[in-house]
Amino acid sequence: MNQQPDPLHHVTEERHVEIAMPDGCRLGARIWRPAGGAPVPAVLEYLPYRKGDGTLARDAVRAPYIAARGYAYVRVDLRGTGESEGLMVDEYTSQELADGCDVIAWLAAQDWCDGKVGMVGISWGGFNGLQVAALRPPALKAVVSIASTDDRYADDVHYMGGAMVIDQLSWASNMFALNTLPPDPDLVGERWREMWMQRLTGSGLWLKNWLEHQRRDAFWKHGSVCEDIGAIEVPIYAVSGWADGYCRAVFRLMETLKGPKKGLVGPWAHKYPHLGAPGPAIDWLSEELRWWDHWLKGRDTGIMEEPQLRLYMQDHAAPTSQYTHRDGRWVEEPCWPSPNVARQRFVPGADGGLRPQTAANQPQGGVRDIRSPLNVGIAGGKWCSYAKPGDQPVDQRRDDAGSLTFETAPLDAPLEIAGDAELELRFSVDRPVAQVAVRLVDVAPDGSATRVSYGLLNLTHRDSHETPEALVPGQVYTATVPFKHVAQTFREGHRLRLAISTSYFPVAWPAPQPATLSVQLDATRLVLPVRAPNAQPAPRDLGTPRGAAPMEAQVLAPAHADWQVTENLATGETCVTITDDEGAIRIADNGLTTGGQGQERYSFTAGDWHSVRGHVVWDLHMSRGDWRMSSRTETELTATESHFVIRAKLSAKEGDAVAHEQEWSIEIPRDLM
Numbered sequence: 001m002n003q004q005p006d007p008l009h010h011v012t013e014e015r016h017v018e019i020a021m022p023d024g025c026r027l028g029a030r031i032w033r034p035a036g037g038a039p040v041p042a043v044l045e046y047l048p049y050r051k052g053d054g055t056l057a058r059d060a061v062r063a064p065y066i067a068a069r070g071y072a073y074v075r076v077d078l079r080g081t082g083e084s085e086g087l088m089v090d091e092y093t094s095q096e097l098a099d100g101c102d103v104i105a106w107l108a109a110q111d112w113c114d115g116k117v118g119m120v121g122i123s124w125g126g127f128n129g130l131q132v133a134a135l136r137p138p139a140l141k142a143v144v145s146i147a148s149t150d151d152r153y154a155d156d157v158h159y160m161g162g163a164m165v166i167d168q169l170s171w172a173s174n175m176f177a178l179n180t181l182p183p184d185p186d187l188v189g190e191r192w193r194e195m196w197m198q199r200l201t202g203s204g205l206w207l208k209n210w211l212e213h214q215r216r217d218a219f220w221k222h223g224s225v226c227e228d229i230g231a232i233e234v235p236i237y238a239v240s241g242w243a244d245g246y247c248r249a250v251f252r253l254m255e256t257l258k259g260p261k262k263g264l265v266g267p268w269a270h271k272y273p274h275l276g277a278p279g280p281a282i283d284w285l286s287e288e289l290r291w292w293d294h295w296l297k298g299r300d301t302g303i304m305e306e307p308q309l310r311l312y313m314q315d316h317a318a319p320t321s322q323y324t325h326r327d328g329r330w331v332e333e334p335c336w337p338s339p340n341v342a343r344q345r346f347v348p349g350a351d352g353g354l355r356p357q358t359a360a361n362q363p364q365g366g367v368r369d370i371r372s373p374l375n376v377g378i379a380g381g382k383w384c385s386y387a388k389p390g391d392q393p394v395d396q397r398r399d400d401a402g403s404l405t406f407e408t409a410p411l412d413a414p415l416e417i418a419g420d421a422e423l424e425l426r427f428s429v430d431r432p433v434a435q436v437a438v439r440l441v442d443v444a445p446d447g448s449a450t451r452v453s454y455g456l457l458n459l460t461h462r463d464s465h466e467t468p469e470a471l472v473p474g475q476v477y478t479a480t481v482p483f484k485h486v487a488q489t490f491r492e493g494h495r496l497r498l499a500i501s502t503s504y505f506p507v508a509w510p511a512p513q514p515a516t517l518s519v520q521l522d523a524t525r526l527v528l529p530v531r532a533p534n535a536q537p538a539p540r541d542l543g544t545p546r547g548a549a550p551m552e553a554q555v556l557a558p559a560h561a562d563w564q565v566t567e568n569l570a571t572g573e574t575c576v577t578i579t580d581d582e583g584a585i586r587i588a589d590n591g592l593t594t595g596g597q598g599q600e601r602y603s604f605t606a607g608d609w610h611s612v613r614g615h616v617v618w619d620l621h622m623s624r625g626d627w628r629m630s631s632r633t634e635t636e637l638t639a640t641e642s643h644f645v646i647r648a649k650l651s652a653k654e655g656d657a658v659a660h661e662q663e664w665s666i667e668i669p670r671d672l673m
Contacts, residue, residue: 009034011067015052015590016083016187019076019106021099028052028083028187029103032063033072039114041141041296042072042107046100046132047125048081048088052184053587053594053622058272061547065285068548071292072113076103080203083183085195087202090209091124092131092152092223100128101137108139115139116296120288122146122272126246131223134231142295144288146239147270149249150229150256153220153465157245157384158210161481162461162468163435163508164673167245167383169614170600172207173635177598177618179203180631180652184592186624193654196629200652200660207635208664211644214671216465226256235260237291241268242314243278243323243392245384248420248485254309254336262291263309263336265487267326269385274545277387278323283543307332310539311418311487313531316442316494319395319450321381321563322388331418331487331531332539338531341419346498346526348406348519354498354526355408363522370404370502371516374604374612375574377437377504378565380454390563390578396441396449396499403501404519406526407443415490419529421453421483423498426523428477432470433672434459434515437504438481440526441497442490449497452490455483456508460672468672476520487531498526505612506576506602512641512670514609552588557595559583572606584621596620613638629654643667 012035018026030051034040043066049055055075063073079099080088088096100119108115117139119129126148133143149155157167182196213219221227236257240247242265250263264287268276273284290301315327333340345357350366357363379399385391423438439454460468462479471477490496502517503510560581567574577599584595598618605611614637621630631652638645648664 008068009037009070011035011064013064019103021079021102025079025086026084027079027099027103028077028183030059030075031072032067033112034067034070039112040070040072041116041118041292042074042113043118043120043292044074044076044104044107045121045125046076046078046103046119046128047121048078048178049124050082050181051075051077052082052187052590053592054082056587056589057551057553058275060549060551061274062272062285064548065546066289066292069289070297072107074107080199081178083187087198088179089202089204090206092127094222096128097131097135100132101135104132104137104139116141118142118144118292118296120144120146123148123270127223130225130232130236133234133236134225134228136231136233140234142235142291144237144239144291146272147241147244147246148238149246150224150226150252151249152224153216155246155248159214160383160508161456162215162458162465163456164214165383165508166506166602166614168210169207169635169637170382170616172210173600173616173618173633174598175206176635176648176650177596177620177631177633180633180650181620181622182629184590185627186590197660200650205646205648205664205666207637207646207648208666208668211646211668214673215468226252229256230258232257233259235295237262237264239264239273241266241271241276242312242486243267243269243385243387245270251336251419251485260304261308262303265310265485266312267314267328269387269391271387274547279325281545283546285546286543306540307334309333309336309338313416313418313487313489315489316444316491317450318444318448319393321390321392321394323392328489330539330542333418338418340532341529342532344528344530346408346496346528348498348521348524348526350521352406353408354406354496357525365522368404368519368521369516370500370519371514372402372501372503374503374505374510374606374609376402376501377507378574378576380451380504380507383507388561388563388580393451396439396451397447399439399501400441400449400497400499403439403499405500406498408496410445410493410495411490412492414492414533415496416488416531416533417490417528418487418531420485421529422527423455423481423483423500424523424525424527425479425481426476426520427459427479428474428518428520429459429471429515430473431511431513431515432473433511433513434471434502434517435504435508435511436481436517437501437508438483439499440483441499442488443495443497445493452488453483453486455481456504457481458673470672478523505604506614509639509673510609510612512609512639553585554588556584556586556593573603574606575601575603577601591624593623594621610640629659639670643669
């Protein structure tokens with residue numbers, strides 16, 4: 001029988017607590033905990049995104065709610081971020097993970113903590129939760145890892161299938177800007193300027209770090225817990241969404257983790273599930289508390305008696321660049337791989353058909369060629385969606401026009417898939433470096449085409465991401481191209497379309513030269529993970545979101561996001577412009593005013609493979625009373641046939657005076673990329 005939760009506690013909040021590391025560096029923390037009473041477990045969220053302003057709106061909803069139910073909720077800024085001393089020079093460094101272990105030991109030793117600690121986080125905090133778990137700090141008893149990965153090369157903003165995703169430039173530019181922000185002078189005192197200058201001069205250019213490692217080498221293996229998954233012994237709850245860039249990791253973790261585990265994948269973008277968009281969002285905080293109550297308080301919440309994996313089976317949706325809601329239903333699987341899912345092969349035909357492989361329906365043979373124009377990918381959205389305009393793929397008919405396509409007849413019954421499709425591809429190319437993008441498309445009776453899933457493969461990585469090999473033009477090869485996992489219903493009367501292209505910009509950076517891909521139809525198969533209908537009864541209702549009162553803030557300028565495609569017929573230039581205007585707010589909690597705006601531009605000229613360009617600018621500002629700072633960061637990425645070219649600028653001001661300026665101009669050899 002499930003045990004009843006504790007009565008609600010009054011919560012105290014400490015805005016700034018300093019935690020001393022063994023080397024003397026002090027990390028800034030914000031702590032919400034029950035007032036008085038017996039010691040309680042601690043839940044740690046360990047991030048670079050600034051506890052005093054950057055994540056405060058999110059924390060205000062989560063932290064007091066969890067603390068009121070008998071936990072200390074602790075937000076710690078990583079070394080070199082927010083109000084923490086030191087320097088952050090990259091993601092998931094050994095120093096970051098060692099600090100994480102030291103923070104856990106400090107928490108366990110406090111008189112208000114009962115010695116048990118859990119880690120929770122989305123994205124960065126989901127990553128380092130898994131990474132710290134692999135180091136086995138004694139007080140860490142359980143982890144909730146949301147929108148994270150076990151493999152930093154296979155599934156992160158950097159590379160997908162050995163192809164460089166454009167989110168690498170986007171995210172590097174975001175962190176370039178974030179690293180220009182100082183600590184809050186009200187919290188750290190006169191030290192703020194010295195800490196700020198250390199960040200401005202020492203954080204470096206992370207895009208350079210990442211482009212210097214274009215294959216899966218030791219750089220990416222560090223922090224990839226799949227390298228020794230057995231090192232993780234504590235229970236893991238892994239969560240993601242279909243629109244998120246990280247959903248594949250949930251399935252790998254369910255398959256490979258040796259200890260207790262649960263998985264949840266909704267329709268969401270890169271969001272906490274109680275903030276989930278596209279909806280439906282869920283009562284995630286109650287679900288998370290069931291997890292903590294079980295593993296940190298030893299209570300019978302029933303959570304481990306339920307099926308291991310819960311998925312949102314999406315229904316058809318008309319294509320659009322931003323969804324607020326996705327129709328569908330929740331399904332459960334007892335484990336992964338699931339006995340409810342079977343692999344079914346489909347055969348592409350020379351006539352453009354796509355048919356289930358049966359004894360009566362064998363390959364027709366033949367060869368089909370495709371050499372895609374640079375504009376294939378304009379309808380692709382972003383690698384990782386944040387539920388903003390332009391993030392989601394729009395109608396695929398334009399991209400399909402520059403692709404090789406194969407299509408089923410109208411379905412005579414609904415078809416459900418759950419898991420990762422793959423394309424078994426037999427091919428030759430006419431260049432030593434080439435890539436392939438594959439898409440699974442839901443074609444409605446009116447002809448509109450919604451992308452359901454996709455995959456990328458740098459064909460020089462066909463056998464290994466660690467040791468890629470150049471292609472020999474004309475030689476025939478085989479490769480398997482994995483798609484992103486998804487759970488999707490294809491309605492009766494709809495068609496399935498397989499689309500194959502040789503470029504997919506601005507989702508992925510193109511190969512050095514245009515390539516012709518020759519697909520050998522006699523040995524090419526689409527493999528779908530077909531789920532048996534009604535395989536499980538309807539699962540427990542996950543409810544609607546709950547949380548504490550939102551953060552109080554005065555909106556000084558509204559936030560705004562936009563996505564536009566412009567085409568100049570005279571010059572042949574196509575440009576995708578993404579605007580992320582964060583607006584400006586004054587936080588009631590501390591009187592701090594913050595705001596900023598980013599703009600990303602991705603462009604090319606038709607037929608000119610070396611005209612491809614990415615350009616990102618961020619303007620940020622902070623102020624309180626007479627004190628104010630601002631920064632502008634600018635990053636441009638172009639490429640020749642042999643090199644990537646980075647040009648970057650940083651300018652930071654205190655008031656109207658320039659505090660620091662710096663420029664970079666760097667060429668990095670392309671490594672079969």
